[in-house]
Amino acid sequence: QSALTQPRSVSGSPGQSVTISCTGTSSDVGGYKYVSWYQQHPGKAPKLMIYDVSKRPSGVPDRFSGSKSGNTASLTISGLQAEDEADYYCCSYAGTYTLVFGGGTKLTVL
Amino acid sequence: QVQLVQSGSELKKPGASVKVSCKASGYTFTSYAMNWVRQAPGQGLEWMGWINTNTRNPTYAQGFTGRFVFSLDTSVATAYLEITSLKAEDTAVYYCARSNTWNHDYWGQGTLVTVSS
Numbered sequence: 142q143s144a145l146t147q148p149r150s151v152s153g154s155p156g157q158s159v160t161i162s163c164t165g166t167s168s169d170v171g172g173y174k175y176v177s178w179y180q181q182h183p184g185k186a187p188k189l190m191i192y193d194v195s196k197r198p199s200g201v202p203d204r205f206s207g208s209k210s211g212n213t214a215s216l217t218i219s220g221l222q223a224e225d226e227a228d229y230y231c232c233s234y235a236g237t238y239t240l241v242f243g244g245g246t247k248l249t250v251l
Numbered sequence: 252q253v254q255l256v257q258s259g260s261e262l263k264k265p266g267a268s269v270k271v272s273c274k275a276s277g278y279t280f281t282s283y284a285m286n287w288v289r290q291a292p293g294q295g296l297e298w299m300g301w302i303n304t305n306t307r308n309p310t311y312a313q314g315f316t317g318r319f320v321f322s323l324d325t326s327v328a329t330a331y332l333e334i335t336s337l338k339a340e341d342t343a344v345y346y347c348a349r350s351n352t353w354n355h356d357y358w359g360q361g362t363l364v365t366v367s368s
Binding site: 198234241245 | 288297298301312355356
């Protein structure tokens with residue numbers, strides 16, 4: 142299956158909000174409520190930030206939120222902080238016990 | 252606490268094989284599936300597939316069939332990724348990641364596999 146589509150980069154100033162989109166099809170994002178988001182700092186392993194579209198694991202700040210409409214999922218980060226600068230990846234269940242990642246989005250905090 | 256500790260970096264020649272290990276601790280190994288994710292240099296994450304730690308049944312993503320093998324040693328709570336007939340394009344960081352339904356809640360630190368003559 143093809144990778145989910147994410148913008149290559151987004152940016153925002155400290156304190157602002159940014160939204161990262163993740164577009165798939167009715168066979169993945171649109172068909173299931175299993176979208177997750179991962180944050181990856183350079184040279185580090187990814188970290189789960191959102192799962193099941195909008196749920197936050199324990200320890201993830203509530204500045205991070207997720208949603209979905211049709212075939213597009215979104216990650217919104219409010220009150221941007223310098224440490225939020227990282228790469229973000231979405232991931233969706235794609236049926237028949239398979240998953241697919243997005244291409245990744247580089248978030249720059251100006 | 253949950254930990255996934257992977258084996259160290261590998262430098263291999265084209266055509267050789269490599270086996271990456273992922274040792275789990277802090278939870279019941281057979282209660283969660285194990286996934287493998289590849290990240291080529293400067294590239295994004297690519298889901299390679301997963302292995303059911305109860306049935307040992309592996310599922311491979313498109314593009315990861317044939318030369319890639321997932322296996323387990325449940326006696327030592329360890330998952331393995333073996334890649335045979337290595338090619339230059341297999342150069343990447345390989346991550347193991349625990350599955351909690353359809354998300355990856357814990358990740359190993361990654362293992363860099365470099366394929367070069």
